[in-house]
Amino acid sequence: MTKKKLLVNIFGPILSVVVLISIWQSIVVWGHIASYIAPKPLDAVRSVTSNWSTLAPLTWWTIKETVYGYLAGALLGAFLGVILSKIPLMQRVLYPLLILTQAIPIIALAPPLVMILGFGVMPKVVIVAWIVFFPVTVSVLDGLNHVDKDLLTLAKVFGANPLRRFVVLEMPAAVTQLFSGLKIGATYAVTGAIIGELAASSGSSLALYQRSASGALDAAGVYGTTLIMTAIGIVWFLLVVGVEFLATPWQRRSTARRWRRGAKPVLPNN
Amino acid sequence: MNNSTLLDLRGVSKTFGTTTALSPMDLEIERGSFVSIVGPSGCGKSTLFNVLSGLLRPDDGTITLEGNNVIGATGHVGYMLQKDLLVPWRTVLGNITLGARLKGKVTPENRELATGFAEKYGLGEFLNHYPSALSGGMRQRVALMRTLATNHQLLLLDEPFGALDAQTRFEMQQWLLQVWRDTERTVLFITHDVDEAVFLSDRVLVMSPRPGRVVDDLRVDLPRPRTLDTLVSPAFTELKARVLHQLHRERAV
Numbered sequence: 134m135t136k137k138k139l140l141v142n143i144f145g146p147i148l149s150v151v152v153l154i155s156i157w158q159s160i161v162v163w164g165h166i167a168s169y170i171a172p173k174p175l176d177a178v179r180s181v182t183s184n185w186s187t188l189a190p191l192t193w194w195t196i197k198e199t200v201y202g203y204l205a206g207a208l209l210g211a212f213l214g215v216i217l218s219k220i221p222l223m224q225r226v227l228y229p230l231l232i233l234t235q236a237i238p239i240i241a242l243a244p245p246l247v248m249i250l251g252f253g254v255m256p257k258v259v260i261v262a263w264i265v266f267f268p269v270t271v272s273v274l275d276g277l278n279h280v281d282k283d284l285l286t287l288a289k290v291f292g293a294n295p296l297r298r299f300v301v302l303e304m305p306a307a308v309t310q311l312f313s314g315l316k317i318g319a320t321y322a323v324t325g326a327i328i329g330e331l332a333a334s335s336g337s338s339l340a341l342y343q344r345s346a347s348g349a350l351d352a353a354g355v356y357g358t359t360l361i362m363t364a365i366g367i368v369w370f371l372l373v374v375g376v377e378f379l380a381t382p383w384q385r386r387s388t389a390r391r392w393r394r395g396a397k398p399v400l401p402n403n
Numbered sequence: 404m405n406n407s408t409l410l411d412l413r414g415v416s417k418t419f420g421t422t423t424a425l426s427p428m429d430l431e432i433e434r435g436s437f438v439s440i441v442g443p444s445g446c447g448k449s450t451l452f453n454v455l456s457g458l459l460r461p462d463d464g465t466i467t468l469e470g471n472n473v474i475g476a477t478g479h480v481g482y483m484l485q486k487d488l489l490v491p492w493r494t495v496l497g498n499i500t501l502g503a504r505l506k507g508k509v510t511p512e513n514r515e516l517a518t519g520f521a522e523k524y525g526l527g528e529f530l531n532h533y534p535s536a537l538s539g540g541m542r543q544r545v546a547l548m549r550t551l552a553t554n555h556q557l558l559l560l561d562e563p564f565g566a567l568d569a570q571t572r573f574e575m576q577q578w579l580l581q582v583w584r585d586t587e588r589t590v591l592f593i594t595h596d597v598d599e600a601v602f603l604s605d606r607v608l609v610m611s612p613r614p615g616r617v618v619d620d621l622r623v624d625l626p627r628p629r630t631l632d633t634l635v636s637p638a639f640t641e642l643k644a645r646v647l648h649q650l651h652r653e654r655a656v
Contacts, residue, residue: 284488290456291553292478293505301504305492381492387536389494394531 172353177360180353191339192361198254198326199365202261206322207315210266214273214307219299235267239325243332252336257329264325265318272314276307309384312377319373323366409434409589410455410557415464417450423614424450427464430608430617432591434556437583439592439600440608441646447615448593452559455591456480468557478506481550481558481588485565487542489534495521495545496530502553513552520548524582540571547579551586561593576603580629597650601642602629609649619649 154174160166161173168176181188213231217224239260246256280303288298330340339358346354382390410432417425425447432438440448453459455466457477466474473479489498499517500509521527526544534542543563550558563579564572576599583590594600600607601623609619623642625633633639 281486281488283484283486284490286458287482287484287488288505289458289477290480290482291502291505297505297507301501302490305490308492383492383533383535387533388531389533394494 169350169352172356176353177356180351180357181361184354184357188339188342188358188361191337191342192365194254195323195326195330195339195362196365198257198261198329199322199369201254202258202325203265203318203322203369205258206262206265206318207269209262210269210314210318211273211311213266213270214277214311217270217274218277231267231270234263239264239328240332243329247333252334256333257326260329260333261322261325264321268317268321269311269314272310272312272317273307276310277303279310280306308381312373312381315373316370316377319370320366322369323362327362407433407435409469410591411465411467413465413467415454415461415466417447417454417459417461425454425461426614426616428616432557432589433605434589435587436605437580437590437592437603438606438608439594439604440610441594441597441600441650442610443612443650445615446610446612448610449561450615452482452561452591452593455557456482456559479555479557481553481555483546483550483558483560483563485562487534487539487546489542489545489549491534494531494533495526495537498534498545499548499552501549516554517548517552520551521545523585524548524578539567540575543567543575544578547582551582551588556589558588558590559593560590562595563592564599565595572599577629579603580627584627597643597646598634601625601639601646602634607642607646609646619646621645 157174161171172180213227217227242260242263243256246259250256250259284302284306285298288302293301327340330338331344334341339362343355343358346358378385382393408431410430412428412430414427414429415425416423416427428451440451442448450459454461457473457475457479460475465472468479471479490501493501496514496517497504499521500513503509503513518527518530521530524544526541526548529537529541534545537545547560547563550560564575567575580603592600592603604623607619607621607623608617609621610616611618621642625636625638625642
């Protein structure tokens, strides 16, 4: 990457966020908007820091729900993708059910889950997994179904058994697709956790904290909570992008990373 | 069948429904020879390769490779297509050793062999490169190295240079001849290009469709190594004329 490109990549996003916050600040200040309707950005942040002792455990719960649900959903999604692609009968049997799961409004899923799983972490984890698994399944299925047929033929000529063909050729060939599903899932995961908290919480949670702040006309508290939720979503998405970056070096690099190299470096002849 | 025969086909035939893709065919291929197959689309060239590689089971006949019956078996020939089929997530080294990986683990010996091939044939600096960083000609070289690294005596090359531009193609042809001479393999080479067939081969088989069969078996006794001068020699032109004549006569019928 050139120096200029690096600068653009780092400062571009920072600049756009700064501009957004400035616009927010100027609208509130110059528009003389009452503090119980919309806070200044700094007030929203201050509301988070000054209530952090209350918010920290709630944030931690939301993170847990997001991460557990996401991991469960991603694993289930990938597994289903493989099953659907490898067993044609399953495509007939399972596909309608998969569509059905996504047609159910997530909010309507909460009451039965609460009845079965109670008010703890579990119903939220299930809701997140419920949302996340679908894009992963579709992308894995797509990836596996579009592996070059000639490549599979070649493997057969080389005498590879079906399991090796799958592990050595089909799985890596589907990785690019897999990550597009994982990224879509990552953006949905926090939303799922918050919906879960709204619909299946009795005690304290970020979502209920926000709701009571809203009831108390504490705009800074409302916006502050939103900032926390958004931050969880962004950090999680970036983590997934980071894993993709490490797992698929061939998409950006012309040579293998040093520690992944199978061959000793060959010095060019002078 | 004498001692120098590597591959021996007796009465090999294959039909798809009512189409005779391959009418009963006898064919002997000598060890270490370079044999090209030319013919129009649908003449059974690809069926022949699929039968030889074990992807298809012939309806009838016997196929003997190095004295063993290989009908219905796979994993006994090197195989290469016009598409290089390099996998983007493996480096050049990883692609050359793909055959070994598909059969199990890649051993240090596999790696050494692959590195040796790559260094000898101009890919040494690119061992750790991903295929996306390579040109079309280099990708085909890697694909051929991968075919060689499977260590099979018989290589089936199905229009390997079909997608390359004329200049790269000529370079690749000379390079292939060098590799073939060094490694003492036996090559069966499908092509549409009559020049290419005559330039490369010891023998050119002309096939014709409906039913797929060999209509001419031509010995090419041009001196080796073959160079640009070969391409403009009277003997070359004569042989080329004969192949073209055969192809066209068959088409006119």
